[in-house]
Amino acid sequence: MPDLIKLLPDSVANQIAAGEVIQRPASVVKELMENSVDAGAKNIRVKIKDSGKTLIQVIDDGSGMSETDARLSFERHATSKITTAQDLFAITTKGFRGEALASIAAVAMVELKTRRGESDTGIMVVINGSKVDTQEPCSCPVGSSFSVKNLYFNIPARRKFLKSDNTEIRHIVNEFQKIVIAHPDIRFSLHHNDSEIYNLTAGNIKQRIIGVLGKQINQDLIPLETETSLIGIKGFIGKPENAGRKYGEQFFFVNNRFMKHPYFHKAVVEAYQNILPVEAIPSYFIFMTADPASIDINIHPTKTEIKFEDERAIWQILMASVREALGRFNIVPSLDFENEALVDIPVKSSSVHIPEQPNIEINTQYNPFEGEERTLERPGFVERFERENNANWEKLYSALEKENDNPEQFEKIRESQRKFFQIKNKYIVCTVKSGLMLIDQKRAHERILYERFLECLSNNRAVSQVDMFPVTTELNPSDYFILKEIEGEMELLGFSIQHSGKNKITINGRPAGSDSSDPIEMLEILLEDYKNTQADPSTGAKEKVAAAMAGASAIPYGKALNHSEMEDLFDTLFACQAPNYSPKGKPVISITTLEEIDKRFK
Numbered sequence: 001m002p003d004l005i006k007l008l009p010d011s012v013a014n015q016i017a018a019g020e021v022i023q024r025p026a027s028v029v030k031e032l033m034e035n036s037v038d039a040g041a042k043n044i045r046v047k048i049k050d051s052g053k054t055l056i057q058v059i060d061d062g063s064g065m066s067e068t069d070a071r072l073s074f075e076r077h078a079t080s081k082i083t084t085a086q087d088l089f090a091i092t093t094k095g096f097r098g099e100a101l102a103s104i105a106a107v108a109m110v111e112l113k114t115r116r117g118e119s120d121t122g123i124m125v126v127i128n129g130s131k132v133d134t135q136e137p138c139s140c141p142v143g144s145s146f147s148v149k150n151l152y153f154n155i156p157a158r159r160k161f162l163k164s165d166n167t168e169i170r171h172i173v174n175e176f177q178k179i180v181i182a183h184p185d186i187r188f189s190l191h192h193n194d195s196e197i198y199n200l201t202a203g204n205i206k207q208r209i210i211g212v213l214g215k216q217i218n219q220d221l222i223p224l225e226t227e228t229s230l231i232g233i234k235g236f237i238g239k240p241e242n243a244g245r246k247y248g249e250q251f252f253f254v255n256n257r258f259m260k261h262p263y264f265h266k267a268v269v270e271a272y273q274n275i276l277p278v279e280a281i282p283s284y285f286i287f288m289t290a291d292p293a294s295i296d297i298n299i300h301p302t303k304t305e306i307k308f309e310d311e312r313a314i315w316q317i318l319m320a321s322v323r324e325a326l327g328r329f330n331i332v333p334s335l336d337f338e339n340e341a342l343v344d345i346p347v348k349s350s351s352v353h354i355p356e357q358p359n360i361e362i363n364t365q366y367n368p369f370e371g372e373e374r375t376l377e378r379p380g381f382v383e384r385f386e387r388e389n390n391a392n393w394e395k396l397y398s399a400l401e402k403e404n405d406n407p408e409q410f411e412k413i414r415e416s417q418r419k420f421f422q423i424k425n426k427y428i429v430c431t432v433k434s435g436l437m438l439i440d441q442k443r444a445h446e447r448i449l450y451e452r453f454l455e456c457l458s459n460n461r462a463v464s465q466v467d468m469f470p471v472t473t474e475l476n477p478s479d480y481f482i483l484k485e486i487e488g489e490m491e492l493l494g495f496s497i498q499h500s501g502k503n504k505i506t507i508n509g510r511p512a513g514s515d516s517s518d519p520i521e522m523l524e525i526l527l528e529d530y531k532n533t534q535a536d537p538s539t540g541a542k543e544k545v546a547a548a549m550a551g552a553s554a555i556p557y558g559k560a561l562n563h564s565e566m567e568d569l570f571d572t573l574f575a576c577q578a579p580n581y582s583p584k585g586k587p588v589i590s591i592t593t594l595e596e597i598d599k600r601f602k
């Protein structure tokens with residue numbers, strides 16, 4: 001029997017590695033930008049065409065490479081960052097595995113132009129699908145320029161699974177944001193199809209956060225700083241009253257490397273306990289400094305999942321640090337003298353006319369107590385209040401008279417009326433034959449709206465509520481691309497949106513019947529819920545939009561409902577096709593049986 005195990009060719013091995021490292025165009029952007037940072041660049045430009053499917057180009061003014069290094073950089077496990085296993089415990093650079101360029105070259109057409117400062121000419125290397133086509137001298141500035149063209153050209157099945165242009169460019173923007181916030185001392189720019197998305201000058205951390213997320217976040221930032229022998233913590237957290245439901249404003253960095261850490265996220269949320277609005281998520285931009293030997297960044301190909309030596313102690317330090325910052329927080333706005341662009345002081349101009357102070361004549365002899373006698377009139381609202389109370393009392397006596405005149409008939413009327421109660425303005429309680437029924441009011445309303453919105457999307461009809469005063473807002477570039485991605489479905493649901501410039505929109509109308517009175521807040525919740533439903537591949541685009549829209553429009557927790565509103569919600573819920581579960585699959589109804597109640601009293 002012949003041997004079955006064979007060594008894979010390098011080209012095949014590189015394609016397999018690319019499946020782990022290069023998951024989409026955003027992965028290429030991340031790896032190339034991190035290489036530029038490691039090269040000591042002070043200016044990094046990123047150019048994208050067709051959301052990275054046609055071209056991804058990263059240009060930097062870093063140290064550049066020699067001819068030998070330029071060629072070896074595309075070999076698998078070729079790296080300048082480590083030489084022994086012990087070096088894995090002292091990593092301070094972004095890349096170190098030597099997999100990124102080899103993986104990119106395996107699934108794309110790559111052109112590299114690079115030159116070192118001491119060299120008169122540079123070197124150009126062209127590789128297509130792991131095969132070197134060209135290696136020759138060229139004229140180029142100091143630094144490196146990587147051009148990645150036709151991503152996945154040799155893996156059509158993989159290219160077919162790429163999402164829409166708006167989805168892919170949104171992922172690119174997200175990766176771009178993680179790197180630029182970690183390195184405010186570097187100038188970055190991002191262009192997509194010759195349109196500028198970001199142009200960020202070098203500055204401090206706060207200036208970079210404002211440059212990435214917009215000037216509106218400036219007054220929401222609370223400084224954070226703690227130094228211990230175990231870890232250093234600095235950065236900014238968001239004010240509790242301005243916390244929203246957005247998951248795009250939470251950033252953890254360790255030694256200037258972005259990381260995902262759900263355990264530390266819980267520490268931050270715990271620090272905000274009892275001071276956050278319902279369902280709100282705090283914003284934070286937290287930079288940790290730790291001994292490289294105390295962390296392990298080699299547990300995932302993308303190097304975003306990091307293990308700490310003493311996570312429990314760091315959890316306690318982090319929570320205490322955030323609580324201390326919140327304790328020192330006050331409502332007086334802070335002035336950032338380093339960010340001159342945010343201070344807008346008007347200058348007096350000779351062309352501006354300033355009117356003189358008006359003269360007001362005053363009768364110093366006037367006595368308000370002299371003259372005809374005055375009677376103290378009662379305010380109109382007091383009289384109206386008394387009239388309404390009298391009418392209510394009359395109704396009460398009228399009802400009692402009916403009960404005395406015909407007690408049996410009155411008792412039947414009372415028995416036929418269903419009783420509903422609210423618990424903590426969150427749950428609706430009513431009696432059923434088997435016991436007590438509890439209904440989650442928000443999830444119930446989400447189910448009702450979800451089926452209504454699905455019907456609108458299927459029938460291409462919706463009722464729009466035109467706002468008398470349209471509102472304009474500026475979105476994060478990532479959220480702006482989500483909006484463009486689902487704009488057609490939003491119009492079918494009743495939104496009327498006008499684009500007003502770079503990442504700016506004007507909301508002229510919104511779906512009729514929505515509970516939210518703030519269209520901007522409604523839009524933010526919609527976009528955030530849509531991002532959270534995108535991970536489910538079994539859900540179609542219409543279902544995702546309808547579910548996100550239902551979450552944004554539903555009755556919030558904490559809202560008091562009167563009896564008729566609870567009764568209407570109850571009847572409409574049980575007219576739905578699937579009343580037991582919300583659009584996200586969470587239970588809407590819970591029944592406590594009489595047997596369970598009886599057991600509690602035994």
